[in-house]
Amino acid sequence: MRTYIVLIAAATVVIGLTLFVFIADQRPKEVVSEGEVQSLELKNGMKVVVQENRRAPVVVTQVWYRVGGSYERAGITGISHVLEHMMFKGTEEMPAGKFSEVIAEHGGRENAFTSKDYTAYFQRISNEHLELCLSLEADRMRNLLLSEDEFLKEIEVVKEERRLRTDDKPTSLTYERFYASAFANNPYRKPIIGWMEDLNSMDIDDLREWYQTWYAPNNAILVVVGDVRAEEVFSMAKEYFASLKPADIPELKPRTEARQYGIQRVAVKVPAKIPFLVMGYKVPVLNTADNSEEVYALELLAGLLDGGNSSRFSKNLVRGSQLATSVSANYNLYALHDSLFTLSAIPASGVSTEQMENAIIEQITEIQQEPPTEAELARVKAQVVASSIYEQDSSFYQAMKIGILETVGLGWTTMDEYVERINAVTAEQVQHVAQKYFVEDQLTVAVLVPQPIDGQTLAGDALGAGDRHAH
Amino acid sequence: MRTYIVLIAAATVVIGLTLFVFIADQRPKEVVSEGEVQSLELKNGMKVVVQENRRAPVVVTQVWYRVGGSYERAGITGISHVLEHMMFKGTEEMPAGKFSEVIAEHGGRENAFTSKDYTAYFQRISNEHLELCLSLEADRMRNLLLSEDEFLKEIEVVKEERRLRTDDKPTSLTYERFYASAFANNPYRKPIIGWMEDLNSMDIDDLREWYQTWYAPNNAILVVVGDVRAEEVFSMAKEYFASLKPADIPELKPRTEARQYGIQRVAVKVPAKIPFLVMGYKVPVLNTADNSEEVYALELLAGLLDGGNSSRFSKNLVRGSQLATSVSANYNLYALHDSLFTLSAIPASGVSTEQMENAIIEQITEIQQEPPTEAELARVKAQVVASSIYEQDSSFYQAMKIGILETVGLGWTTMDEYVERINAVTAEQVQHVAQKYFVEDQLTVAVLVPQPIDGQTLAGDALGAGDRHAH
Secondary structure (H helix, E strand, C coil), rough: CHHHHHHHHHHHHHHHHCCCCCCCHHCCCCCCCCCCCCEEECCCCCEEEEEEECCHHHHHEEEEECHHHHHHHCCCCCHHHHHHHHHCCCCCEHHHHHHCCCCCCCCCCCEEECCCCCCEEEEEEEEHHHHHHHHHHHHHHEEEEECCCHHHHHHHHHHHHHHHHHHHHHHHHHHHHHHHHHCCCHHHHCCCCCCHHHHHHHHHHHHHHHHHHHHHHEEEEEEECCCCCCCHHHHHHHHHCCCCCCCCCCCCCCCCCCCCCCEEEEEEECCCCCCCCEEEEEECCCCCCHHHHHHHHHHHHHHHHHCCCCCCCHHHHHHHHCEEEEEEEEECCCHHHHHHHHEEECCCCCCCCHHHHHHHHHHHCCCCCCCCCCCHHHHHHHHHHHHHHCCCCCCHHHHHHHHHHCCCCCCHHHHHHHHHHHHCHHHHHHHHHHHHHHHHHHHEEEEEEECCCCCCCEEEEEEEEHHHCCC | CHHHHHHHHHHCCCHHHHHHHHHHHCCCCCCCCCCEEEEEECCCEEEEEEECCCCCEEEEEEEEECCCCHHHCCCCCCCCHHHHHHHHCCCCCCCCCCHHHHHHHHEEEEEECCCCCCEEEEEEEHHHHHHHHHHHHHHHHCCECCCHHHHHHHHHHHHHHHHHHHHHHHHHHHHHHHHHHHHCCCCHHHCCCCHHHHHHHHCCHHHHHCCCCCCCCHEEEEEEECCCHHHHHHHHHHHHHCCCCCCCCCCCCCCCCCCCCCEEEEEEEEECCCCEEEEEECCCCCCCCCCHHHHHHHHEEEEEEECCCCCCHHHHHHHHCCCCEEEHHHHHEEEECEEEEEEEEEECCCCCCCHHHHHHHHHHHHHHHCCCCCCHHHHHHHHHHHHHHHHHHCCCHHHHHHHHHHHHCCCHHHHHHHHHHHCCCCHHHHHHHHHHHHCCCCCEEEEEEECCCCCCCCCCCHCCCHHHCCC
């Protein structure tokens, strides 16, 4: 979800960054210099991508695997994430827990994340310790022990994580049921954390099969960003990863979404104080679109609806009509499969989710009926571009962007097109995608219907009018 | 779906059959006589079940495989059914199409069917040709050619079948989307025929893997019913099937349904003349229930709502209030996984699906508030038992019942308990299951919203009042 806090922060750095991008854009492409991305493919199929950045004597190392929630079959949902946990539970060389200890001893920070289309492991450490990170990552890429004892402990940790982050978090639960209802065949319908029912029946053999199938150099991308020399990184990568054997990576079925024939609705009734609404329309992404212009138009549309204080949602629904405490629009153009353009909202106190839904539909209808003015379009473009550039102000996010683009199969060079493609979008294209994709028959609506907490009566009214503007 | 036509027909044979069952029930169990079921397990794990029945010099042969729609992973939905088609497309001994030809030449009829939990192949033939059937079935159990050419032709046949039976049939399409919306994790959410999108990406390698995985003697059951001697069938079965090698059959993950937190709704807007409503509550089945009494109470409840002219739906919604053209209740207690108790209806002309839904809910509320009288219960029990017995009046359905019970893991002896268990259900148990399972938060509702056909206006009003009683 976009949050206003981030965007307001982003706005403060817009001017400097826009300048930077302009300069970068004019630089001759053939010169390999600071800021340029360089890449190499090892003989075993592993890709290495390096971006030099000398702002601080620090390096961010990320190893990405092309596997995540969307790769999972029903019955073992959540397994990519469980395996991510197990990756810290020991090899012959590094017993359970030792990986994190060693990185910490060297003053580094490390962690990992699992998403729908990828699983990634990262360290941020003083650049002199890059080699340590690579040797450790190479070790656990093929030598993970996957002991049953460790698994039996860790699966409980994961279930606890699910309880905390999903089952006891009404908005997360609403999102989970929203995705499950929205898609019939598309793999994004399943939660990354996995259904609790599947976690309950997962065993160590499932994990072993998953690891054997997907964790191999030809299914991995090493991304290194920071104060390093690309040539050195390449030679280190060869030293540690080139000897690892590639595996036979299965080809996934396309999982094309089955046609939707009408609106879908799901209610989520759980103990909560505040109602919540999520609406989603089926849309293509860069990977799947016949016409990539539509994808950038959708991206711009997300910015037009929800991109800071001057966006339509903020102006019309939060400040103007005061119907919403918050409203957001979200669209991720860099996904493996077709996706959803989501619109979510917390209604203001006294406003029903039905009223909220109608108000959002009204905003959409306006765009469908009339394209944005050139002035609005220019402002939104500046915002969207700035927001994208702001992400690039950290080595970590730079590496992330590279990793995402590589794992979803677009390739890191795609990020260079972003600004140009966004700037090329016309007002009519924005109107056109709103007309084409925001149709009721492709809509799914999930509503969180708050239930009394511990037998108390609904506390929704406790939200004072003053809270309405808390964005 | 239960249909009134069948039930009315059933009613005409009730008296004779009730007598028959009573006699069967009193017969000493240890005597192996006509009508008794005998079974044997071959050393390779294949089960053979025989029921002698000398009414006519005919034999029904069925080979059942424990595989079907619910075994399939996303991305290859429909593969069990495609493989069923391919089973007629040739072995070394019997070229494509020859199987059916040979059976026909011997005056037999043959076909096959795929369901959620099983795939079965059958022949009905003069009893002297039993051996021919067994030799042909043994041959294709392990020696199927699966040629790519045949596959490329047959997949088009299957797609055409899908268009005919699902895409161009609004009620089927509504059922399909209903199941997809109702379940989040339970494998019954996927259509047996498969999503068209998956059929489009299926290839011969998928079929080969599916066949290798599931088609083996230790995953098959041979059921023979008719004018045969069990001992002869057993010895023939040994001759043809005992030499077939067993396979390592994978154990499926439980696929327990993820918890539902509120009502789910889906609209299906397609060209059609008449609206249609399907409602479903999540319920256990005999295989999954903690308390099997509940399962038989649900079975009786289905009969109470929809079991002939004196059932509540017929009396109150079709004839009484004239709200519905037809209403039916459906529950299948013999399934592998948890299932849905479904209530479907065609509203009478001028009645909205909302009114229809409310009227059905009202019927349910009545049972929740007040148990049925003893008189009603006795009448419903007689109907339910008769309807079950009527199915047994054909060798084919006798064999089917055995095959279903064996493939879902209950065992054929379960059918002997049916009458006794149904008769033991109390009025309070019927009320209890209605209260326990028919709760809004576990409900899914699908509505067919007719759209103009070829640009015509809606023709729903063309349904005259006279059609209201067309059950």
